[in-house]
Amino acid sequence: MIRIGVDFGGTKIEAAALDRDGRFQARVRGPSPGDYEGALEAVRGLVAEAERQAGATVDRVGVGGPGSPSPASGLMRGANSTQLNGHAFPQDLARVLEREVRYANDANCLALSEATDGAAADGRVVFAAILGTGVGAGIAVDGQILEGRNAFAGEWGHAPLPWPTRVEYPGPACWCGRQGCLELWVSGPAFARDAGQPAEAAIEAARRGDAYAGAVLDQYVDRLARGLAVVCDVLDPEVIVLGGGMSNVRELYERLPGAIAPHVFSDVFETPIRQAVHGDSSGVRGAAWLWPLEPVP
Numbered sequence: 652m653i654r655i656g657v658d659f660g661g662t663k664i665e666a667a668a669l670d671r672d673g674r675f676q677a678r679v680r681g682p683s684p685g686d687y688e689g690a691l692e693a694v695r696g697l698v699a700e701a702e703r704q705a706g707a708t709v710d711r712v713g714v715g716g717p718g719s720p721s722p723a724s725g726l727m728r729g730a731n732s733t734q735l736n737g738h739a740f741p742q743d744l745a746r747v748l749e750r751e752v753r754y755a756n757d758a759n760c761l762a763l764s765e766a767t768d769g770a771a772a773d774g775r776v777v778f779a780a781i782l783g784t785g786v787g788a789g790i791a792v793d794g795q796i797l798e799g800r801n802a803f804a805g806e807w808g809h810a811p812l813p814w815p816t817r818v819e820y821p822g823p824a825c826w827c828g829r830q831g832c833l834e835l836w837v838s839g840p841a842f843a844r845d846a847g848q849p850a851e852a853a854i855e856a857a858r859r860g861d862a863y864a865g866a867v868l869d870q871y872v873d874r875l876a877r878g879l880a881v882v883c884d885v886l887d888p889e890v891i892v893l894g895g896g897m898s899n900v901r902e903l904y905e906r907l908p909g910a911i912a913p914h915v916f917s918d919v920f921e922t923p924i925r926q927a928v929h930g931d932s933s934g935v936r937g938a939a940w941l942w943p944l945e946p947v948p
Contacts, residue, residue, distance in 0.1 A: 655701060655709045656939025657694055658757065659683065659716030661732050661784065664690075666697035667935045668705035671944055673768055677704035678935075687734045691747045698748060711751040713941030714744060715760030715934050717785075722802050729806070731785050731826065753941040757781070758805055759796045760937025761927060762789030765892045767940055769928040774890035778882055779927070780807065782875075783895030786834040790886070808834040813877045814914070836874045839896045845870065854900055871897075872906050879907070880914030883922060894927040 653676055658665040660683055668677040679700045684690050694714070702708050718730030720741055727735045741754035755763070762771075762779035771777040777791040786808030790797040797804050809832045812819060822831020835841055839850050846853035846867045856864035879891060893903065904924055912920040927933050 652944055653705050653707050653709060654939040654942055654944060655698060655712045656935045657698065657712060657714040658934035658938055659714060664693050664697055665935045666701040667939065668701045669936065669939045673936065677701040683732065685734060687738055690734060691743055694744060695747045711942045712748055713938040714752055714754045715757045715938035717757060719756050719802050720754060755796055755938065755941055756787065756789060756805065757934050758787035759789035761894045761933045762791040763796050763940050764929055764933040764937035765927050766791035766794055769933065770892045770925040771890035776886065776888045777890050777892060778886060778888040779892040779894060781895040782837060782893060782897035783839055786838045807882065808832060812836050812874060813881050833878045837871065837878060842871050842897060868902065872903065872910050876907055876910035877914055880911045883911065883915050888922060891922055891924045892927050893924065894933055898926050
C-alpha cells in the first residue's frame, strides 16, 4: 500500500508515492503554472504519473502548498502563489482528481514530516520554520498538525520582527499589506539583499573572513534569534527544525542557541535547533502523511 503526496510550490510541483515505511516508490516534478486551471491540470498529471511509476492507485491524496483555505468560505487565502487565492483549491483538486483530498500549508507539512520520522521524531511539540524564498512555519503536537481555531497557526513569517532597532522600524512593505514582516528580514532574498550578492556567495565570503559579509551574517543570526525567541516564549517547543535554503547555513546551528537565550523569558534555554533531515523532500512527505495508510473506518 502507498500514500500519495503533492507539494505545490511557486516554481515547481512535486508528486510522490511513499510506502508504509515512508520510502519513495515514485517521485515526479513539473513546473508550476501561473494560471489556476493550469495548476489543477498539472497536479492531475503528476499524480497520475506517480501512481503509474509506483504501480498502484489510491483513493485519497494529500496536498501541501502555500496559504490555507478559510474555514468561513473554503476559499484560499494568504498564498504567495496568488493564482490560488479566492479559489476553492482543495475542492477543485478533489473534483479534478476524482478522489478525496486533504490540504495543508507547506510549512505544516514540513513540521509533520520531521515530527514523524525526521529531525524532531523525539519531540512532542515541534516548531518547524521554512527559511526560503518566503518564510513560514508549522507546528506539530504529538505527531499531528496544529492548525488552530481559525486555521492559520504558524503564520510566523507575517509576524513583525521583534525588538526592532531604529534602523529596522517600521520596516519595508510586505506583499501581504503590512510592514516589517519577518519574511522581509530572514528569508533567503532578504539575506541576499542585505549582503548585496547571492546568499551562497555571501556565506562563503563570510567564511573567508570578509568583514562586511560577516557582519551581514551576524545581523541575520540576531534577527532570526529574536523571531524564534518570541516563539519559544509562547510555545516553548521541544525541538525547532529549520528548512528552506537558509537552513543549509551550518553556522545557524552553532550560533542560534546562544543568540536566542538572552531574549527568552527564562533562566534556561536548552531547546535543540536542527536542520530538516528530509530537506526539500519534507513538503511532499508531509503531504503524504496527511492520510493514514489504512482506510478511514
